[in-house]
Amino acid sequence: MTTTTSPSAVTGELGVTGPLVDGTWRDKTSVGAVDHINPATARVNGSVLLSGAQEVDDAVAAAKAAQPEWRAMSPDKRRRILQRVEELMLARVPELGRLTTLELGAPITMSSALAHLCAGWFGYYAGWADKIEGATIPPSPIMAPGLDYTVPESYGVVGIILTWNGPIMSVGMKIAPALAAGNSVVVKSPDLAPFTVARFAEIALEAGLPPGVLHILPGGPEAGEHLVRHPDVDMISFTGGIPTAKKILDSARHTLKPVLLELGGKTASVVFPDADLDAAVAETRSCLNLSGQGCNLTTRMLVHRDAYEHVVEAAAGATVAFAAGDPFAPTTALGPVVGAAARDRILGTVEQTARDSRLVVGGHAVDPATLPPEVRDGYFVEPTVLADVDPASEVARHEVFGPVLSILPFDTEEEAVALANSTPYGLGAVLYSRDVARVQRVVPQMQAGTVHVNGASGQPPGAPFGGYKHSGHGREGGKEGLYEFLQTKNVFIRA
Template identity: 40%
Template sequence: MAITVLPVRDRLGVRPGRLFINGAWTDIGDARYDQIHPSTNEIVTDFAEAGKAGVDAAVAAARRAFDDGPWSRMAARERKRILQPIVEAIYAAQEEIAHLQTLDNGIPISFSVGSRVSGRVAGDIFDHYAGWIDKVTGETFPQYTDTTNLHYMTFREPVGVVAAITPWNGPVMTFAMKVAPALACGNSVVLKPSELAGLAIQKLADILAQSELPPGVFNLVTGGPVTGEALSTHPGVDKVSFTGSPMVGEKIMSTAGGNMKRLTLELGGKSAALVFPDTRDVRTAARNLMGLCSTFLSGQVCSTPTRALVHRSIVDEFVHHASEQVRDVKFGDPFDPATTSTPIISKRQLDRVLGYIDIGRKEGARLLFGGDRPGGELAIGNWVNAALFVDVDNRMRVAREEIFGPVLCVIPFDEEAEAIRIANDSEYGLSGGIYTADLTRAFRVAKAMRTGSIGINGYSVMPNSPAGGIKRSGFGREGGWATIEEYTELKTVMLNLDA
């Protein structure tokens, strides 16, 4: 029986997507686009293309809400009172949110329900930032000189209108990571989801629509590159928070100077995981790293360590266990709990991934397994068997460029300093990993690696800890107090007590 996602769509009562502007669901113009499911390439529904007119309306509503409305001036207790029911509503809807996310991007339902991209985690993120509302404080400073009786203090104030642009691969989590702190700090938000994944975000927007948020504080616009560019360049926007490709991030950065927009950019990655011979368990390291490329989102995560730097003495053992791991991979119906892996998000990206696998062969890397497409009923979807390249040199394109697919490159090293040099020889710097039983080595190498975050014998992201990149991976942090700083402006007040 052929795989189809349409019965789930019908059971969930999915309707065509609309815009949410100034407290009301609406349509502006007639332009629409289809959302296609990557497992089957079936059309799931269609969405409104906001375009410039829709963005203008949404930004105008957000601008009025910030400049003239109560939200940015509201007492902390009242803002908390309004946000807390949103937390509970997200928790209550987490099962539906999970199914909508799987209907968006094909992430296996077991991960959509229970992993760091789940609705439960989105609720946790909103809860975390609701808790910050009455703790966003400034400072007072000791008198620096006795020649004046000036006293100094600082206050944190909201940035203003925030344009939040989310990716397709973790729409639920990234929605929460951008919207929750922005609202907690008193900002107004215009959010644009990826045109490849809008269903779960429509549900989250509906939860906010039914809350007591004042009109215009949260707005949703859907659409493709035209809508995204109109939003990121809009003169009424004070800050852009974008998660996506480096090319788009660089374009946003180049135009942000028009009105000196604040920016948070989480872009691509080509992260390295260093596996030392003293690691407690080579098998665990190999299965973890191969599994991040072959299961869950099939390597379509910017923080995935797609370069495995393995000490030469344990390369054969590492490769053996990596080969064993892919036997556990199961493609198929994304709503089947047994399915382990996500298809490539689009036919265009599928061609790109396959193209890189050809490039790797031509460069001289040895493809040990995978890199081909499964047949049978899976042929209708964008599936690729996870690939492992060995005999990889860090100068090869497959080791330098972000593939964003199920491809792991094994690069051997002999000495610690050599491993650090190879890891840092990249234009990216988002995340990284270290596998060792020697904690002294772990901290020494972690400090030497030029990247935004490092996992020692494991890696995960939590709402209360910051994550983000350096170099071409972007700048700014999401998580914990660091995000509060990203969504506030620091104001200094000087008080002359002799006046």
């Protein structure tokens, strides 16, 4: 594999990346190569050797062979290896950030922050590696006397399918706990963003991870389906969209393997009349992170009618302040969306919604004349605010996956709760109110895996993250995220 390790501009070359199988980077595959397009420039900036069934078979066989030794390794030694991964990643944050910016077009400040967060996840789960423990079951008077206890054990080979929108974060959320639990891992990295994941793998090997324990397979849907169906893959962890998740569940039924799903979201910010309105408006910036291409971004605001027009005006001003430009410039807050098709889809959704609502700001592609010359061909979409949105509309109920904020009014607490829960998703919610009694009433009614009050916290590695309803099942983060990659054995020794 060859990659440029210190790109300095948006026109920098990423080189070629391909599969990592049993510690060796392959220079050709059964599928062939595709060009990688830099979303900020619309120019080719690398090449991706895609994995197929042969590469999946080879990786799974090597992972299965390596897993018993990794599982049997003393937990403190596994901990030290993962701690070394964290140390090396922290030292390489600038490099990992630049790679993410080149492949995704994300602003360099955001890309560097994601790399730093990923390192933190490895540090967190390194600390768990030597603290995995079971429980002693109290004796029952109706059963035979003896010692009854549980032993958490690794699954074996875990297949991990990463999403393209910030895969370095998913590396930390998925690979770190899977390795800490003693599993070997076969990763299907996204063909749209494989370079940062590949660089992570090099760092992991440098840190002392045994070569057969981690495999990286850049590829498309065919590689993912073969990985899910493979009889020697014992578990699947997937982040992505609902249509793909349904296909994964259909494929997984052939081997009855467990599947952890982290899917989409339509997070609502519910602003009550007694809220700190400035803080609530500041939260609107969340919907512009990664150009709105995130599952848990606050893409809806539900605002009490008494504060509605004030919030609409203030949110529009805060949104417009986001500057689009060269993602390597430290002042750039808004990068491109992932491609031309995504840009056209987002703009089409906005145009359709604006017919029955109020387009407050945005709604178009960014004027190339306002951009630096080197990124004028990029896929930039204006920050967009839509007000008076129909609660039953597509933009109010489903992900736009672009820099678009929808604002809806409500009159009563009951109506606010109903609106917040009216989408198929249940990933997150944010409540703004100074009334403690109201917060205590409303939080239990939110159909969401995470509820923040008076401001979001980000995603610390110690907090469980996951969704209700169509946002998936299972949890990533915290102790819950570790035990997703473990299965429990009950042992009874008769006295």
